[in-house]
C-alpha cells in the first residue's frame with residue numbers, strides 16, 4: 001500500500017471528522033448569527049424552486065442511503081438480502097436520486113453564476129461548495145457503471161468495511177481499498193472533504209435540518225395570555241375579559 005493511500009484513507013478521515021465536529025461546535029458557540037442556510041430566494045425565486053427541491057430530495061436520500069448502506073454491519077442484513085442484491089438496490093436507488101440531485105445542483109450553480117444579483121451576494125465559499133457538490137455527484141454517478149462490472153457486491157462490502165473500521169477505530173482500513181479504482185477513491189476523497197469544509201460554509205444548516213426532528217418528541221407549547229390575565233392555574237371564573 002502506498003503512503004498516499006495510508007494518508008488519504010487512513011489519517012485524512014480523522015482530520016475531516018475532527019474539523020467537522022469541533023468546527024461545527026465552535027461556529028455554533030461563537031458565530032450563531034452566521035448559522036443559516038443563507039437563502040437567496042428574495043433575490044430570485046423562479047429557478048430556486050426546481051433547483052433547490054430537486055437537489056435536496058436527491059441529496060437527502062443519498063445522505064440517508066450512504067449512512068445506512070455503509071454503516072450497517074453485514075450480519076444485520078445477511079439473512080434478508082445478499083450482498084449482490086444490496087449493491088443492485090444501491091445502484092438503482094442511488095442512481096435515480098443521484099440524477100435528481102445532479103440536475104438540481106446544476107440548476108443552482110447556473111443560477112448562482114449567471115444571475116448578477118445572486119453572484120454579487122455570493123461568498124467564495126458558496127460557489128466553491130456548489131462546485132464541490134456538483135463534482136461529487138458526478139463522480140458518484142460515474143461509479144454506477146463501474147459497479148455494474150462486478151455485480152457480486154464484493155467491492156461494496158469492502159467499502160462498507162472500510163467505513164466501519166474507520167468509525168470504530170480499528171486498524172487495517174486503507175488496505176481494504178487496494179483494488180478500488182481511481183473514480184471510487186476520488187469520490188471518497190471528495191466526500192470526506194465535504195465534511196472538512198462543512199463548518200466554514202452554509203452547510204451548517206444541515207445540522208439544524210436534522211435537529212428539527214427533535215420537534216417530533218418535544219413537549220407541546222404552553223401559551224399564557226397576559227392580555228386576558230390567564231395563567232394555567234387561574235380558574236375560569238377569575239379570568240378577566
Ligand code: HEM
Pocket residue numbers: 037038039040041048052056059060063108109112129130133203205206207208209210
Ligand atoms: C437536513 C435537511 C435540510 C434542510 C431543512 C435544508 C434547508 C435548506 C434551506 C431552507 C435552504 C435555503 C433555501 C434555498 O436556497 O433553497 C437550503 C440551501 C442549501 N442547502 Fe439545504 N437543507 C437540508 C439539507 C442539505 C444537505 C444534506 C445539503 C448538502 C449536503 C444541503 C445543501 C444546500 C445548499 C448547497 C444550499 C444552497 C443552494 C443555493 O442557493 O445555491 N442542504 N437548504
